[in-house]
Amino acid sequence: MHNKIKELLQFGTVGAKVAIKGWIRTKRINKQVVFLTINDGSCQQHLQVVMTPSELPKELLNQLVTGASVAVSGCLVASKGTKQSVELHGDHLTLLGSAPDYPLQPKPHSLEFLRTWMHLRFRTNTFGAVFRIRHAISYAIHHFFHERGFCYLHTPIITAADAEGAGELFRVTSLDAAHPPKNPDGSIDFRADFFNTATNLTVSGQLAAEAAAMGLGAVYTFGPTFRAENSNTSRHLAEFWMVEPEVAFNNLDDTIALAEGLLKSLSADLLKTCPEELDFLNQRLQGHKNEADKTPSMDLLERLQFVLEQPFARITYTEAIAILMEAASNKNGTFAYPVTGWGIDLQSEHERYLVEQHFKRPIVVTDYPKDIKAFYMRQNDDGKTVAAMDILFPGVGEIIGGSQREERIDYLKQAMQRAHIEDLNWYLDTRRFGTIPHSGFGLGLDRFVLFVTGMENIRDVIPFPRTPGHVAC
Template sequence: MVIPIKLIFMEKIKVNKKIKIQGWIRTRRSSKIGISFLNIYDGSCIHTIQVIAHSSIKNYSTDVLCLTAGCSISIIGILVLSKGKSQKYEIEAQSITVLGWVNNPKKYPISSKNHTTQYLREVSHLRARTNVIGSICRIRNTLSFELHNFFFKNEYYWIPTPIITSIDTEGSGAMFRVSTLDFKNIPKDVHKNVNFKEDFFGKESFLTVSGQLTLESYACAISKAYTFGPTFRAENSNTSRHLSEFWMVEVEQSFSNLNDIIKLSENIIKYIIKKVLENNADDIYFLEKFSKKNLFKKLTYCIENHFLQIDYIDAIEILKKSNQFKTDNICFGIDLSSLHEKYLVENHFNNPVIITNYPKLLKPFYMRINKDKKTVAAMDILFPEIGEIIGGSQREERIKILDQRINECGLNKKDYKWYRDLRYYGTVPHSGFGLGFERLMSYVTGMSNVKDLIPFPRTVKNSSF
């Protein structure tokens, strides 16, 4: 049986025992006295293990001495406590089988030297072989698993919402069109517009910007529902905070209000961060050194302290009094910029902050209008270094007000007939939110660019791999 290196460092494998491992060469150094030291990784953990190969191994001169970074090998040997101070364990090799060679080692893109994250994005198909991307991968796995685990324990049902849709949840228009029309011979209607009736789906179709609306339909039948999958935004923005394809956790819950989902949001974040600290401490420790940020302190603080909550109007007053911004530009109705959010969470409060009750003109049509008729029962959760990490609201369950908001936002009511049906047939108060998965990962890992947090980033002018 092949033993993952992770189990060795978890002390689940007895020393002085014959074992078999498989992995890749990180480094090899050989001495003139006929001993080679192989540094092996298999991706199961941040650790490598040293393998000692003596010249008595039958393929020592033909294979072992030719090994370079990236070669894959299978090793049988005895696990022992290391005599050296730089590692706890090592393996005395009895046999070494080369599974795969690296052709032209001098041109191997992931050599043993240090590489910038910018360079690694150019070789995304190989960058998981590095320590930094390997750590990010394992943390992403834990976060994903524990999200599902949290919802399962709390009796939420996972719903695979559609990726192809005909509706714009956000009303922004920044969507990727899905079409099989021949660009060289596009069918036109009598008004010389594109005739989408001739297209595959018989109407304009897009990649989803959110699964929220379809998820609501299930929450209004099974009470508690969530989805977790890719979403797409055709925003012409190529910053460290934006991706064209990213993952979202979306939750919808019937018989709930804004305060209910605020509590739920905070509980989810604290639960999964705690699980990462329990299961990925070594990866966090490595990324702490890599990012030069005190991740353990920051994440522990997040778990142990309440998120602060303020109204939008209070946030405006804080910004006015800060003397950091032109006061004539700070007034009710402005959309808080990233600089405004940064000041609130990093300078004024130095804490995660929940801002509630935004002006209705800043938010989509489906958010519930408050009694003042100027604001909606919405919330954004802002994190230091990240900005918005969660956005949500109580949904507008009153059909007359929903129709009014659809009209105000310039949307076609016919496109939302099925969504409006949820208000006609047994409407209930319900609420939900979306959590940007890569932004959460940025906070947990200390990595400032979301392009390093998803295996194959999709951005403006980039769809490689």
Template structure:
């Protein structure tokens, strides 16, 4: 008999004489009531066992974490909390579970403990909800771009270029560590390596995506990226996923239009399809906020924040205007900011970004025209020769969620910027070719997928929104 998902049984419009369901035991109480979950929905279905006619040996093996197959009839529930329950006629234990050693007991666990048991943490309501939301957001991203006629491009994970110019990259090599070949100058001889040159794990698929945009018009990448930044914070991962669209003939204004429309689409999509999970996460966040001192509370619930993004047009503000606002703000004048804004050219921190969104404009904000010195080489230089056509999208509670720009399409200007930064032009010969042959205005942006999941789920640590986090000194599982 084919088994039915718990979600479908709970959504049933009528009772059913014969059903089969499989899942994992969340709790088993009074030798009679099994709370069963199969991952399809946050809610458990109650299964009522006829303990008088069930072998004692079977009852002993129904423990928290055990996988079971249950047959019975779907009947109207006698208790409160759900419409239907299963009157069990047969229960089969599919896999044993050591009740005393199973880590995911029916009690509240710390997030740190759950990270240490990441292979089992989706057995909890919290992580089941997070990963279902993550899955829906991932699908929504593909659906949005496919509906808009974008071409999905798989850019390389192994690369010989540093898109960000930051140098914080993981090296990829097949050379032995004990007898590494050296040149006459004593440097590593990468000609002896697998690819015949120095290679790394990518920090971005942008440069490769640009080449495809200049022939296919509009493309997007969605894949893993890597950064060897030794930052052990709640906002950093060594391995994370990036969404990066690139569009030919789009200037910065069109790029901002695209980013705003895209973000609102995927958030709305998740809200419509993850209603129960988001309600649970909203209630969880509200309970967490109550434990904080009054002055540390965000003042906005999860669902309220999501609705805030959907209902408000994103306010577009130049970096220069934002600096003036921040310099004259009370937190800055009273030295309440950790990083005091003193002059134009400062690199904005999360506290500044959140002030602009949550206190000053009370709407999502898009900052544009940043100082060239704090942005990447590929961003288009403005006529003032000191700012570039860059843009960042700022959200409540999280700060920057998207970074993008109009790309520098002029060959001579791009070559000059590369030279000023000491980048080897020969390494980017293929990238420069797109400026030699059929160059045109084009733009794109990057969205850190985990940053989006963090915002939509209301979690505070980025390690809790990716299945198996990779961070400094941690590559478990």
């Protein structure tokens, strides 16, 4: 048995005999003392190990380099340093794994460089903090829904449905790619495929979750989704994780309240559970501020307080367009995408302007034009808009998107025809047999982690990012 460094730093007793295992982060040596800093992944902090050179054979001493793994036993003593209360005076050390030519030396590395070593970047301070925060958020999400009586649902990853109707799908097939069977018109005959039909990786678990909510009342999915969008921006991934609750008998107002409650609960939880990680990443963020960027920026604690302190503002899409049309950034041409009038799709820069400069708090935008939203959203009485909502955050723009779902089968059929959606008879059955008002939303986990950690690129908040041209590991 060995002790976790986190437990020793929090509860370790001076004089106790302990044993640790971990990776060397740094080594300092003089004639009298060898100083090693060891991290085992259990927390953000390292434990300092002190030994005398005479206790270590020269060959072993030369192998104690950054990246090497070791087991050390000894006695805890009070630390003379200010960064930790105890340190380990070792009396026995075993080399578990050597690390000659280890590429991540104890010096600053760019995030671009670390992406070339993504299988090793977990060992750095920055990515240790990011992924412990990601874990804490994931756990808190499950806790939030469990406390409120939701049923956790595992929805299909392979599906024949395109929930968004955008067509940006990864095809799944067992057919011979070089010689697929063909129909008389030259198209691929998917009847010979494994599922006897064309299938793809899911872009959303929503449609299946709707069916489950019709019997279970309140459900949520939490899993990977996939989109074959050829985008190399700092906000897009080909594989990303979504949290998607669906609730029977809820309307749009109910869903907005649920979404705001989730975001506030997660923010409060992180302030309690991840103070060291947030502090470390906040110092990193302050050190990387770009003086040329005139946009007001908040530190990480301010971001979380920003979410917690006051109710989210609420406006309609029509009101948002009016504000943006009159914005100085629109009139003087600062926006990369000029706001020309009602009906346009809001870009990230528009969303951030509304949050960061106009309202100065998170906002909920509702009632979007039906022509720019998905087919399943409930049409409003005006015939032009749908009962949709997006929640906008500083730094990232849209963090949640949701809607009241169209429960009227005639309206749903018309919307599916406009979007050229076919082969969803099972989905229509949920409206044929005991249809009800219901509502839900999707939270992009990766975007929320991006917001919380202050990282600049979404590729740095998911363990192994999948983007156009990159599928390492």
